[in-house]
Every structure is written in structure tokens, then in C-alpha cells.
Amino acid sequence: MTSTAAIIGGGVIGAGxxxxxxxxxxxxxxxxxxxxxxxxxxxxxxxARLALPGLGDVALPEAGQLSFHGLMSxxxxxxxxxxxxxxxxxxxxQTLYQTLQDYMEPGVVLGSSTRSFTPTDLQAMSKRxxxxxxxxxxxxxxxxxxxxxxxxxxxxxAVMARCVDVLEDIGMRPLQLRxxxxxxxxxxxxxxxxxxxxxxxxxxIATTQEVDAAIRLGLGPTWAQSGPFEAARIAxxxxxxARAMQAIAPELKAPWSRLTxxxxxxxxxxxxxAEQSEDPPGVADLAMLEDARDASLVAIxxxxxxxxxxxxxxxxxxxARRRAEAGLASTYAEITxxxxxxxxxxxxxxxxWLDYNGHMTEARYLEVFATATDQLMDLxxxxxxxxxxxxxxxxxxxxxxxxxxxRAGAHLAVTTRVLAGAxxxxxxxxxxxxxxxxLATGEHMLLHVDLETRRSCELxxxxxxxxxxxxxAQATLPPPEGAGRHIGQGF
Amino acid sequence: MTSTAAIIGGGVIGAGxxxxxxxxxxxxxxxxxxxxxxxxxxxxxxxARLALPGLGDVALPEAGQLSFHGLMSxxxxxxxxxxxxxxxxxxxxQTLYQTLQDYMEPGVVLGSSTRSFTPTDLQAMSKRxxxxxxxxxxxxxxxxxxxxxxxxxxxxxAVMARCVDVLEDIGMRPLQLRxxxxxxxxxxxxxxxxxxxxxxxxxxIATTQEVDAAIRLGLGPTWAQSGPFEAARIAxxxxxxARAMQAIAPELKAPWSRLTxxxxxxxxxxxxxAEQSEDPPGVADLAMLEDARDASLVAIxxxxxxxxxxxxxxxxxxxARRRAEAGLASTYAEITxxxxxxxxxxxxxxxxWLDYNGHMTEARYLEVFATATDQLMDLxxxxxxxxxxxxxxxxxxxxxxxxxxxRAGAHLAVTTRVLAGAxxxxxxxxxxxxxxxxLATGEHMLLHVDLETRRSCELxxxxxxxxxxxxxAQATLPPPEGAGRHIGQGF
Numbered sequence: 001m002t003s004t005a006a007i008i009g010g011g012v013i014g015a016g017x018x019x020x021x022x023x024x025x026x027x028x029x030x031x032x033x034x035x036x037x038x039x040x041x042x043x044x045x046x047x048a049r050l051a052l053p054g055l056g057d058v059a060l061p062e063a064g065q066l067s068f069h070g071l072m073s074x075x076x077x078x079x080x081x082x083x084x085x086x087x088x089x090x091x092x093x094q095t096l097y098q099t100l101q102d103y104m105e106p107g108v109v110l111g112s113s114t115r116s117f118t119p120t121d122l123q124a125m126s127k128r129x130x131x132x133x134x135x136x137x138x139x140x141x142x143x144x145x146x147x148x149x150x151x152x153x154x155x156x157x158a159v160m161a162r163c164v165d166v167l168e169d170i171g172m173r174p175l176q177l178r179x180x181x182x183x184x185x186x187x188x189x190x191x192x193x194x195x196x197x198x199x200x201x202x203x204x205i206a207t208t209q210e211v212d213a214a215i216r217l218g219l220g221p222t223w224a225q226s227g228p229f230e231a232a233r234i235a236x237x238x239x240x241x242a243r244a245m246q247a248i249a250p251e252l253k254a255p256w257s258r259l260t261x262x263x264x265x266x267x268x269x270x271x272x273x274a275e276q277s278e279d280p281p282g283v284a285d286l287a288m289l290e291d292a293r294d295a296s297l298v299a300i301x302x303x304x305x306x307x308x309x310x311x312x313x314x315x316x317x318x319x320a321r322r323r324a325e326a327g328l329a330s331t332y333a334e335i336t337x338x339x340x341x342x343x344x345x346x347x348x349x350x351x352x353w354l355d356y357n358g359h360m361t362e363a364r365y366l367e368v369f370a371t372a373t374d375q376l377m378d379l380x381x382x383x384x385x386x387x388x389x390x391x392x393x394x395x396x397x398x399x400x401x402x403x404x405x406x407r408a409g410a411h412l413a414v415t416t417r418v419l420a421g422a423x424x425x426x427x428x429x430x431x432x433x434x435x436x437x438x439l440a441t442g443e444h445m446l447l448h449v450d451l452e453t454r455r456s457c458e459l460x461x462x463x464x465x466x467x468x469x470x471x472x473a474q475a476t477l478p479p480p481e482g483a484g485r486h487i488g489q490g491f
Numbered sequence: 492m493t494s495t496a497a498i499i500g501g502g503v504i505g506a507g508x509x510x511x512x513x514x515x516x517x518x519x520x521x522x523x524x525x526x527x528x529x530x531x532x533x534x535x536x537x538x539a540r541l542a543l544p545g546l547g548d549v550a551l552p553e554a555g556q557l558s559f560h561g562l563m564s565x566x567x568x569x570x571x572x573x574x575x576x577x578x579x580x581x582x583x584x585q586t587l588y589q590t591l592q593d594y595m596e597p598g599v600v601l602g603s604s605t606r607s608f609t610p611t612d613l614q615a616m617s618k619r620x621x622x623x624x625x626x627x628x629x630x631x632x633x634x635x636x637x638x639x640x641x642x643x644x645x646x647x648x649a650v651m652a653r654c655v656d657v658l659e660d661i662g663m664r665p666l667q668l669r670x671x672x673x674x675x676x677x678x679x680x681x682x683x684x685x686x687x688x689x690x691x692x693x694x695x696i697a698t699t700q701e702v703d704a705a706i707r708l709g710l711g712p713t714w715a716q717s718g719p720f721e722a723a724r725i726a727x728x729x730x731x732x733a734r735a736m737q738a739i740a741p742e743l744k745a746p747w748s749r750l751t752x753x754x755x756x757x758x759x760x761x762x763x764x765a766e767q768s769e770d771p772p773g774v775a776d777l778a779m780l781e782d783a784r785d786a787s788l789v790a791i792x793x794x795x796x797x798x799x800x801x802x803x804x805x806x807x808x809x810x811a812r813r814r815a816e817a818g819l820a821s822t823y824a825e826i827t828x829x830x831x832x833x834x835x836x837x838x839x840x841x842x843x844w845l846d847y848n849g850h851m852t853e854a855r856y857l858e859v860f861a862t863a864t865d866q867l868m869d870l871x872x873x874x875x876x877x878x879x880x881x882x883x884x885x886x887x888x889x890x891x892x893x894x895x896x897x898r899a900g901a902h903l904a905v906t907t908r909v910l911a912g913a914x915x916x917x918x919x920x921x922x923x924x925x926x927x928x929x930l931a932t933g934e935h936m937l938l939h940v941d942l943e944t945r946r947s948c949e950l951x952x953x954x955x956x957x958x959x960x961x962x963x964a965q966a967t968l969p970p971p972e973g974a975g976r977h978i979g980q981g982f
Binding site for chain 2: 116138139145146148177178181185186188189192195197200203204206208209210212213216217218223224225227229230231232233235243245251267270273274276286292293295299300301303307310356357358361364365367369370384394397398399402403405427443444445483485486
């Protein structure tokens with residue numbers, strides 16, 4: 001049954017939560033009295049629809065339903081998760097929780113997006129403190145996987161386990177903190193850097209744009225990949241980590257005195273920052289910045305997905321969990337209809353696959369077909385272990401007919417026919433569809449090779465048997481329209 | 492004439508500089524008395540050869556020559572740049588500079604990789620202070636483009652301009668600081684965050700791996716893309732930046748008290764960090780971490796190259812500067828031999844283009860051919876302005892014959908023949924080579940389309956004329972071997 005999330009507060013954070021829940025198949029009820037909440041939420045969800053579904057390599061479930069509610073009681077009654085993202089004022093939150101708890105189910109979690117307060121703060125005036133936790137995300141909520149999960153000693157282990165389940169279900173990585181404190185971990189780290197950056201601006205050592213450059217061109221890419229401790233371990237180049245740490249002790253004490261002061265954010269400093277940031281931005285400017293942010297974040301997160309590292313490892317875990325639901329077999333035995341073309345890809349078009357024509361660019365058609373080939377190889381037994389044992393397939397020939405266009409966020413599915421699989425060869429036929437639309441066909445000839453000699457060799461018996469069984473079972477289908485053609489015959 | 496850099500000190504920083512200069516076509520002379528310097532430098536350069544040449548989209552010049560020298564006089568005599576990367580002790584550096592200046596040319600820059608000292612510190616005992624500057628890189632020096640460039644008032648504008656020229660020539664982005672101070676900008680920011688991270692470890696709020704996760708899954712990707720100020724501007728979602736800054740003033744003063752203390756790095760804290768980081772690492776572990784770091788950094792930097800943002804914009808500028816030298820025409824008039832296949836790609840294989848078979852993966856063959864098609868389109872007049880005016884080409888059919896394999900860092904070149912270009916069609920033939928080896932052929936049929944209706948339409952006169960002129964000029968060549976074939980005929 002479809003789960004339901006109630007989102008209390010429809011600012012940029014609340015709308016981000018709404019988008020993340022929706023696109024992971026939850027129904028979402030949004031409560032916010034502001035008149036512009038529907039339009040504002042729609043904007044965030046439109047962005048998320050382009051950027052989120054294609055982040056991983058396996059399709060998300062069908063999106064849920066969004067509804068807006070003027071009554072809190074209506075929004076939270078029967079909901080499976082309640083997420084509060086109202087402004088960060090303690091009394092406001094404590095009062096709000098009393099009303100919410102009148103209508104919420106007692107066993108349901110009430111997560112707060114607060115950055116400033118601890119669970120103990122939030123639970124203080126509550127009749128059921130055990131259901132209140134901190135679940136603090138980072139912006140944009142629909143793209144970045146981090147969520148800081150904090151409980152007090154009044155939350156039981158079962159509640160915390162339920163939180164992990166739900167947050168992982170919507171593609172996040174809950175970082176469960178070991179102690180309560182304001183600003184949690186991520187914002188404490190951010191503010192330390194941020195405060196130092198303010199001194200640099202105030203003292204005229206760098207402009208805001210120069211500080212941004214210093215981060216974007218060095219620490220940012222490094223930290224996206226490894227975080228500071230792993231980076232230090234690598235930079236130490238083999239030195240014992242304890243010794244490396246003690247070696248930096250003098251630096252920590254060095255008289256870089258601004259490091260330990262708090263700058264005074266007076267009007268002059270605020271104005272200088274605004275001017276250097278070319279502020280105030282027009283609305284159009286800001287939308288362009290948001291477009292650029294999403295596209296670049298998607299590109300970075302997908303780069304990490306390809307490497308299965310950092311945020312990419314979170315995406316990989318989500319993909320693995322969704323394979324069966326998306327209709328992808330994980331073993332040869334799971335191929336339920338061998339006489340039909342085998343489903344080999346079920347995914348969405350990533351935002352970074354578009355080109356200047358506004359549609360999925362041609363090379364990504366082959367990337368999709370190559371993934372389909374890999375999946376078919378995997379199913380018939382040419383998996384990672386097989387490759388490690390010294391044999392694999394190399395593609396020697398490819399014929400793609402590009403039949404129709406497709407845009408970011410759209411669903412893609414490939415089915416694969418084995419035209420032949422015997423001797424040293426495998427001959428495949430892929431069809432790529434979005435819904436009912438045929439987007440492309442791919443005809444591919446592969447040779448089975450010995451990775452030592454890099455020369456072709458006979459298929460091993462298991463592969464030969466499985467491939468020929470699929471080829472025979474599928475031979476009863478009419479021959480694929482377009483196979484065996486040369487360029488110029490196809491259209 | 493080939494320029495020469497003298498690298499003084501062959502640790503991981505010095506070797507990184509050596510690799511960067513070498514792979515940008517400089518000869519490099521390395522001075523370091525340590526017996527293991529040659530083997531250690533070779534390791535770093537081997538890594539750089541895989542990772543650096545494919546970072547951008549245009550080939551680097553041919554690599555320079557590396558030599559090792561036991562005498563400083565021999566290393567620096569006649570060199571065009573001297574880069575010092577010895578341990579960060581002021582007296583050591585000041586003494587060293589006296590010897591270096593005895594043998595260096597007076598007009599040549601002596602850059603120091605120091606993180607702790609200012610140019611005024613370094614110049615104090617020197618006979619020619621004007622030639623000494625700080626040029627502080629980040630690790631890995633051969634991949635990340637940031638270099639902090641700092642002068643004192645004793646360095647003239649001509650010296651600083653020369654620094655910018657040289658550092659840009661080796662693919663870096665010099666960030667010229669407005670004032671001297673220890674730790675420059677990047678390390679001040681890093682240390683602020685680092686100190687806060689140490690408190691989190693010491694207070695048991697998070698482990699080193701949890702701090703790394705908090706950064707990798709949120710702030711890291713964000714900062715890689717935008718830096719902190721631009722991120723704040725977007726997160727503020729349209730609020731006036733000055734007002735947004737003043738709104739955070741109370742947070743800056745909030746009693747998150749650890750923020751302003753310096754933790755004591757005693758043996759217990761150092762040991763805890765080492766244990767949590769799974770330290771000490773075996774050498775093999777560390778090499779694996781370095782492999783993973785380089786591959787992920789390359790993937791992130793290339794993702795940003797595709798977006799022309801942050802570090803990607805630095806790569807794009809380098810590419811633009813090298814096009815002519817790499818033999819790529821930028822206008823139709825620059826096609827010097829229209830009767831020959833047109834050079835359309837000159838690049839190296841990026842590290843993130845490899846697959847489980849250890850070679851460039853099949854989809855990247857089409858990516859290279861698609862780039863070649865784009866370049867040909869651009870030359871005949873279907874450029875960004877033309878696309879913006881509402882017309883473009885869509886590929887409708889592709890036939891690739893994969894003939895040979897290629898590895899990371901190897902040079903790739905595509906030449907393109909126009910088989911036909913008339914009516915609504917363009918028929919292209921690409922050949923992909925690495926040196927003399929033919930790696931693949933690509934036959935592509937494209938339709939000229941109206942981007943409004945998404946339907947095919949006649950070529951405009953300029954395009955038709957240029958395409959048919961190329962097709963006619965090249966028609967005297969023998970027909971390409973393999974064109975017009977269908978799958979299975981090719982081998």
C-alpha cells in the first residue's frame with residue numbers, strides 16, 4: 001500500500017521533502033497557510049522531476065499524489081511520517097507539536113528539519129516525546145542524500161530504526177549522531193568555515209567570489225570525494241595517522257588569530273558581501289543559478305555513482321534495492337519469460353545526458369544499450385567473477401537507429417533479444433522505449449575474448465548453453481524489423 | 492622553444508609539480524638529495540599520466556623530459572621557473588634561496604609551495620627579493636587547478652603577470668591574494684573546518700568516518716559546484732543577500748561554544764583519530780585510496796567540465812587555448828586541406844572512460860564520434876548561434892566498428908569525411924586512431940531539422956554549399972573501407 005507523508009511548512013525545505021517523498025512513490029499532504037504555497041511547491045517539484053529520477057541507475061517507483069491542506073488535522077491524520085519544516089523558533093515548534101500530536105497516530109515519527117535545536121528541546125512540552133526526532137536535511141533536499149538523524153534518550157531503538165527505514169526508502173543516508181547538540185554536525189562544520197570566510201571578506205584578503213573559487217577549485221572536489229579525514233590520510237602519503245595528527249598540533253596553536261574570533265556581522269560587512277555577490281539578484285538570475293546548481297550537482301553525484309563512492313555509494317544501494325521492483329532479473333533463474341525479449345534497463349534520463357538540442361544526446365543511447373548488454377551478459381553468467389577469471393566479451397560492431405527523442409526525467413526501458421550466441425560470438429538486439437514510444441534500436445555483435453591474450457575464444461559451456469536457450473526460445477518471435485540493415489536502409 | 496622548470500624538493504608536492512609541468516610540455520629538472528626520489532617521483536608521474544591528459548577535451552602538448560640532479564646549480568641554471576617545495580621551515584627556505592639565487596637567472600620567478608609563510612618572510616634574507624613569490628598548490632597538484640599566488644610589495648606587477656602566465660600555461664588557476672598572511676586562504680578555511688571536526692571527534696559526537704560522511708554527502712558536492720557564498724545566495728532563495736547575512740548574525744553569536752576554541756591535540760586524540768581512520772594503512776591500502784581519489788576526482792572534474800562550471804571552467808579555458816596547437820580548426824576558413832579528412836578530435840582517454848575490461852568502454856567511442864560530428868557541424872556553420880536560431884542536426888543512424896582497444900591517458904584523434912551533404916541529409920565517416928592504430932570507424936546519417944516542429948527540413952544555403960564542397964573535394968579519395976556495410980559484414 002502506498003505510504004503517506006505529511007509535510008508541515010512549505011518553504012524551500014518543506015517543498016524539497018515533498019518532492020523527495022513524492023518521487024519515491026509516497027503520497028504527500030502539504031500543510032502551509034501561505035497563499036503562494038502551491039505555486040512555490042510546484043516550482044520545486046518541477047525541478048526535482050527533472051533532476052532526481054535519473055540520479056540513480058534504476059527507475060524509481062511511480063510518483064505518488066500531492067495534495068494541499070488548510071487544516072493540520074487533515075494533513076496528519078493517518079499519515080505514516082510527519083516532517084516539520086517551519087521557521088526555527090523553539091516556542092513555535094513546541095506549540096505546533098501539541099496540535100499535531102492531537103491528530104497524529106501515536107506510533108508515527110514526527111521529524112523536525114531544525115538546524116538549531118536538539119530533540120530534548122523539541123520534546124520538552126510534548127505529551128509523547130518518544131515520537132519526536134530531528135531529521136535535518138541539506139539543500140537541495142531532493143538531491144543531496146545527507147540527513148542528520150538525532151534522538152534523545154526518550155526515543156526508543158524501535159523509533160530510531162523506523163526513521164532509518166523511512167529515510168533510506170526515500171534515498172537518503174541517515175547519519176545518526178552520537179549526542180545531541182545545536183547545529184548537529186554538518187552545520188557546525190559549515191559554520192566554522194563560514195565564519196573564517198567572513199573574516200577574509202572583512203579583512204579584505206579575498207572577495208566572496210575569490211573565497212568561492214578557493215573552495216570550488218580545491219577543497220570542494222576533494223571533500224566531495226573523500227571528506228577531510230580520508231583526504232588527510234591520503235595527503236599524509238603513508239605517514240602513520242597518529243603521528244601525522246601530532247605533527248599538525250603546532251599549526252593548531254599557531255597565531256592565525258582570526259581563527260578563534262567571531263566576526264561582527266554589522267551592516268557594513270553584510271553590504272560588502274551582498275555587493276561582492278552581485279546582489280540582490282533578479283528572480284530570473286536566481287532561477288538560472290538554481291538550474292545550474294541542479295545540473296552540476298546531478299553531474300557530480302552521477303560521477304560519484306559511476307565510482308560507487310561517497311554520495312554515489314548511497315545511490316548504488318538504492319538502485320540495488322529497487323531492481324526487482326523495476327522488473328530487472330538478478331539471476332538467470334529469475335528470467336520469467338525467456339521466450340520474450342529480456343528487460344535489461346529500467347531507468348530515467350539523467351539531467352546531464354541532455355545536449356544543445358534539449359534532448360538525450362546520441363552517445364547516451366549507446367550508453368543505455370551498453371548497460372543492457374552488460375545486464376544480459378551478467379544474467380547468462382559473464383559476471384564480475386567471470387571477468388576476474390580472465391574471460392569477457394568485447395563489442396566489435398554496433399548499429400543504432402535513432403527513432404525518437406526523449407527529455408530529462410523520462411522513463412527508459414530496454415528489452416534485449418539474443419539473435420545468436422554460439423562459437424565465439426554473441427549477437428544482440430536491443431529496443432529502447434519510453435512508455436510506448438520506440439526511441440531506438442541497437443544491433444550489436446560481440447566476441448568472447450581471453451583477457452590475457454586479448455584474442456577471441458570459444459564460449460564456455462554455461463554461457464553457450466544459456467545464450468543458445470534464449471536464442472532458441474526467442475526465435476519463435478518475428479525477426480526484428482531493422483536487423484541486418486546498413487546505414488541508409490533504416491529510414 | 493621548450494621551457495624548463497626546476498623543482499627543488501621531490502616530496503609528494505614537488506613530484507606533483509614535476510608531473511604537471513612535464514605533461515604540459517615543459518622539461519623538468521628535479522633536485523632532491525634523497526636516494527628514493529627517483530622511484531617516488533616516477534610513481535606520482537605514472538599516476539598523473541593516467542589522470543591528467545584526459546581531464547580536458549583537447550590534447551596536451553607532447554610531454555617534456557625529466558632529469559634528476561644532485562647539484563642545485565645544475566638544476567636551476569637557465570631554468571624558466573624554479574619551484575621550491577622543501578619542508579616548511581623558514582630558516583631552511585631562506586638559506587636555500589641564497590644558494591638558488593647564486594645560479595638562477597635574475598628575471599626568473601622562484602615560487603614557494605609554502606603554506607605557513609608569507610612572501611615577506613621568504614624574501615627577508617634574499618639579495619633579490621623581487622623574484623620570490625608564494626605559489627601554494629593543493630593536493631594532488633597534478634589534478635586540482637587551484638594555486639594561491641601571493642606577492643609582497645617588493646614584487647613588481649611584471650613578476651606577478653609572469654606568474655599568472657606560467658601557472659595558466661600548466662592548467663592552473665592562480666588565485667591572487669590581496670594581502671599576505673600565514674595559511675593564505677584555502678588552508679585557513681580548511682583549518683577552521685578541520686578544528687571543528689577535531690572537537691566532534693574529541694567530544695564523541697561523531698567518528699572520523701561520520702564526519703567524512705557528513706561532508707561527502709552534503710557540503711562537499713555543494714562546495715565543489717558553487718563555493719559557500721554562491722551556495723548561501725541560492726539557499727536564501729531570493730532573499731536580499733545583505734538581509735540574509737544579517738539574519739545569520741545571531742547564529743554567529745550563538746553559544747555553540749566549541750566553535751571558538753582550539754582543541755588540544757594530545758596523544759589520546761591523535762590515537763582516537765588514527766584508530767577511527769583504520770590506521771596505520773598498509774602501503775597497498777594507501778595506493779588503492781590514491782587510485783580511488785584520482786579516479787573520483789577526474790570524474791568530478793570532468794562532470795564540471797561538461798557543465799563549464801567551477802574547476803570545469805578552468806579546464807575549458809585551457810582547452811580553448813590549445814585547440815590550434817592540437818591541429819583543430821576553429822572556423823571553416825581554417826580547414827587547410829579540404830580534400831583530406833578533417834581533423835575533428837584531438838584528446839586523451841579520460842580515466843573515467845574505462846570499464847571492467849580495463850579499456851575505453853564502448854559508449855565512449857560514440858561519445859568521441861559525436862564530438863567529431865559536433866566539430867564538423869560547427870565548422871560548416873551549424874554552431875551555437877545557428878542552433879539558437881532554430882535549426883540543427885539530429886543523428887538518425889550510427890554504425891560503429893570497434894577495431895582495437897585503448898587505455899587511459901592514450902592520445903585519440905578523429906578525422907572526418909563528408910560522404911554526402913545535400914537536401915536534408917548529412918552523411919559522415921569518422922576514423923578514430925591512437926597514433927597509427929585504427930581503433931574504430933563510425934558511419935553516421937544525420938537529418939537537418941527545424942527545432943520548432945522537430946521535423947526534417949532542407950539545409951540552409953551556407954551549410955549546403957560548405958558540405959557539398961567538402962564532399963566533392965574528398966570524393967577523390969578512395970571510398971572508405973567498411974562504409975555501407977551491415978553488422979556481420981565488417982569482420
